[in-house]
Amino acid sequence: MMPKSINYFQEIVEKNFLLVGLTKNSSKTIEHEVLQLSAALKRFAALQWLIIESDSKDNTIEKLTKLQINIKNFRFLSLGVLKDTFPLRTARIAYCRNIYLDEINKNPFYKDIDYVIVADLDGMNDLITEEAFLSCWKHDVWGVCTANQRGPYYDIWPLRHKDWSPNDCWSQYEFLVHHNVSVQKSKFAAVYSRMIEIDESLNWIEVESAFGGLAVYRRDALCDVQYIGLNEDGEEMCEHLSLNEQIRAKGYRIFINPKLINTGYTRHTRRFQRNHFLKITKKLFSKYL
Secondary structure, three states, rough: OOOHHHHHHHHHHEEEEEEEEEEEEOOOOOOHHHHHHHHOOOEEEEEEEEEEEOOOOOOOOHOOOHHHHOOOOOEEEEOOOOOOOOOHHHHHHHHHHHHHHHHHHHHHHOOOOOEEEEEEEOOOOOOHHHHHHHHHHOOOOOOOEEEOOEEEEOOOOEEEEEOOOOOOOHHHHHHHHOOOOOHHHHHHHHOOHHEEEEOOOOOOOOOOEEOOEEEEEEEHHHOOOOOOOOOOOOOEEEEEEEEHHHHHHHHOOEEEEEEEEEEEEOOOOOOOOOOHOOOOOOOOOOOOO
């Protein structure tokens, strides 16, 4: 595939972008999170922001109000206390995420958006750069382009890939524990062994589902879809799985972009030594884009 021209990337930064995310009890960190992402997206002239807040017990709303005053096209919605209505965390998160989907699809204010960036606002994007964002447009076959980390890939729960992570990691963990495998061995087998390192030089990896703390979506991919945080038995499930299943059913493809580095070691991986993780090999994924 031929590399994209400089003019092509100039066209990309002139597109209309919307960055969305959720926040709660982030009065000490939200300004820093927003400024980090702003720095990486400073050339994206038509960038808009929509942050969804709920259940905060600190001064998060005050901080968001300040950001709304100081940053062009920055907007937030506070949903108040949801914990009593949605006691299960994933149901509450899915509800909040569906609020920004409704805004994207129903509010005329966002009718011209071309791409939507979904970002976690809890310290998972400290290494993101403009170059990393622009690497997403070196290929044009994707509907969703998701992040990678400089270190072990941490976001295993929403990950689905037939060879790498074909099932729910925490369901496997529960099965192993139930069958008398130790907690430590069960976590390693079900979760930590999947936290492989994906070198930035490797090819894109097509997946059934992924997130990684940051993802870029074609706006059309987010039409007529919704997040679901509970399975048919009323148990918690990762809300990204249901969304990605619906996106793929519409014909869009989902990739992990190794160059879309958003962070390094995280709170999920930092306490484990680097040699506990399996390194991905070029041979393993050579057949993917």
